Amino acid sequence: MTIALNLALMLAMIGLLITSVVVLRVVFGFLPFDAGMTARDLHLLSAYWGVVLVGLHVGLNWQIVMNVARSRFGVLLPRGLWEPIGWVAVLCLSAAGLHSAFTMDLGAKLLSRPTLDMWDFNAATPRFFLHWLSIMGLCAVLGHHGARLLRRPLTLARG
Numbered sequence: 001m002t003i004a005l006n007l008a009l010m011l012a013m014i015g016l017l018i019t020s021v022v023v024l025r026v027v028f029g030f031l032p033f034d035a036g037m038t039a040r041d042l043h044l045l046s047a048y049w050g051v052v053l054v055g056l057h058v059g060l061n062w063q064i065v066m067n068v069a070r071s072r073f074g075v076l077l078p079r080g081l082w083e084p085i086g087w088v089a090v091l092c093l094s095a096a097g098l099h100s101a102f103t104m105d106l107g108a109k110l111l112s113r114p115t116l117d118m119w120d121f122n123a124a125t126p127r128f129f130l131h132w133l134s135i136m137g138l139c140a141v142l143g144h145h146g147a148r149l150l151r152r153p154l155t156l157a158r159g
Contacts, residue, residue: 001060001147001150002060005053005056005057005060005143006057008049008053009050009053009054009057012046012049012050012053013046013050015042015043015045015046016043016046016047016050019039019040019042019043019046020043022039022043023039023040023043041112044109045109045110045112048106048109048110049110051132051135051136051139052106052110052135052136052139053139054136054139055135055136055137055138055139055140055142055143056139056140056142056143057143058136058139058140058143059139059140059141059142059143059144059145059146059147060143060144060147062140062143062144090141093134093137093138093141094137094138094141096134096137096138097134097135097136097137097138097139097141098138099134100130100131100132100134100135100138101135101138103131104131104132104135106135
């Protein structure tokens with residue numbers, strides 16, 4: 001599962017890199033090809049999938065993230081408080097991520113269905129990025145707990 005996710009993430013990043021070169025005609029105008037809207041559409045598709053895959057990747061490696069955080073910042077709360085605070089944070093992040101997924105029409109974007117929404121330059125920029133960060137957080141929660149559920153039958157079968 002981890003290898004498949006890492007390969008998919010690598011493909012999304014390579015897609016972003018290649019389409020960036022094609023889309024940036026200002027910088028790379030000397031190149032002899034013009035893919036036009038196709039390159040932009042592929043660039044956006046790679047970016048949307050990149051957000052989801054990065055979130056899943058963080059979720060699968062959550063124990064590493066927590067170990068690094070503990071070593072950097074130490075234990076700031078008594079041991080008994082971590083779990084309830086963690087569950088409240090997970091529920092809040094998941095609710096915000098679900099709300100943002102519907103607000104940003106994530107399903108249509110991941111399926112590359114045409115949408116009429118563009119960057120609204122009159123809207124608040126921090127809100128835009130908070131929506132995408134909460135979507136990434138939701139994917140991290142899904143990745144972490146999905147991996148735990150997938151590992152559970154294996155541990156029960158061994159016992």
